[in-house]
Amino acid sequence: MEKILAILQEHAASPYAREVIAPMIAERAYGKNHLYEDMGFPSRKDYNAFMAIHFPLLAQEKPKEKRWKKFLFDTIGEIAPACAFCGDTDECFSCDLVV
Numbered sequence: 720m721e722k723i724l725a726i727l728q729e730h731a732a733s734p735y736a737r738e739v740i741a742p743m744i745a746e747r748a749y750g751k752n753h754l755y756e757d758m759g760f761p762s763r764k765d766y767n768a769f770m771a772i773h774f775p776l777l778a779q780e781k782p783k784e785k786r787w788k789k790f791l792f793d794t795i796g797e798i799a800p801a802c803a804f805c806g807d808t809d810e811c812f813s814c815d816l817v818v
Contacts, residue, residue: 720745720746720748720749721745722795722797723744723745723748723791723792723794723795724741724742724745726777726791726794726795727740727741727744727745727774727777727791728741730774730775730776730777731773731774732772732773732774732775733773735773736773736774740773743758744758748788748791748792748799749799749800749801750801751801752801753786753787753788754766754786754787754788754791755787763786763787766787767787770787788801
């Protein structure tokens with residue numbers, strides 16, 4: 720969790736994003752659902768807009784086709800624990816996980 724937290728805090732657009740939102744995202748990145756779902760957003764589009772506001776440089780670095788959880792874990796060189804249970808591995812951007 721610390722590695723993801725560090726990346727988010729490094730890219731935070733405000734103290735609120737760094738101190739409140741980043742820890743929440745880092746913790747929920749280990750959930751079993753897509754990150755937008757674990758964060759309580761109704762869609763990826765809504766979550767992307769949220770991330771663009773609070774972590775704009777990180778949002779610019781993320782490839783459009785890549786899911787946020789995968790992007791964060793790829794950035795730290797790890798595979799998200801939830802990937803083993805995900806039904807989107809065939810559609811996920813450059814998913815290396817073989818299930």
